[in-house]
Amino acid sequence: MTPRNGNGTNIEVLLVEDSPGDVRLTKESFRDANPSVNLHVAIDGVAAMTFLKREGLNANAPRPDLILLDLNLPRMDGREVLAQIKEDESLRLIPTIILTTSDAEADIVRSYRLQANCYLSKPVELEAFESLVKSINEFWLTMVRLPQQTETQ
């Protein structure tokens, strides 16, 4: 099966995650699973929004093809980040995957209500974590057709 996304260029993924350990693991898992993934990391909600809106030092940031979003974040909560993404006429088209340790029903339902594209809970076990990242790569970056937006839109 040939990857159906991108045009031979890199796939830009924004990871919004404050835990250095989880950032490290996600990076390593993507490096193994798909070398064409460019993983960008924002360590809090404010940093995520400035990246997405290309503010300040992020003026040349690429538009992500996919966002992986933790819920519990410093400065601006992941739920607020999700709400802002999905209220933005342009950003709302970027598939946003919730990746969090919470598996509270209230968080799950609320995230779907805020239009998360899907909700995954982070396993605590190392191999399960790697396997989950691999499954995100296989499904979202291989099977799914992601929206290709031109910059003017």
Next chain:
Amino acid sequence: MSLIDAEGRPIEVLLVEDSPGDVRLTQEAFRDAQQAIRLHIVNDGVDAMAFLRKEGAHADVPRADLILLDLNLPKLDGREVLALIKEDASLKTIPVVVLTTSGSEVDILKTYRLRANCYLTKPVDLAEFLNVVGSIDDFWLARVKLPQETTK
């Protein structure tokens, strides 16, 4: 691994598809699913909305946990079905996987704009078709936490 359902209840999947061949193939592919699922089938957009709203002959159907939606449908188009689902306060949390033959960028963008949870194209090749359905099983049914709404 079943992340989804602690109660052991099967996952209710609604397939909205008018092509009998594709219905048959999807059924066969899900027969080998790793998860306990129940596949419900409706063949047009009007029937899809009746199922989701539990109207008429669908009064006693369960709430769908996941919807697989074709775009080109008789009576009520899949795009319209998607819009109605995502405008409905109760139905909007149900993940909708669009599964269609159209690979046009316009359809893809429009479908994400209407808040589809993801967009998959139906391959014409049999093995690839089974592979796509298998990926829904592997990802949406085995990995994803689906919302459990307690109200109906």
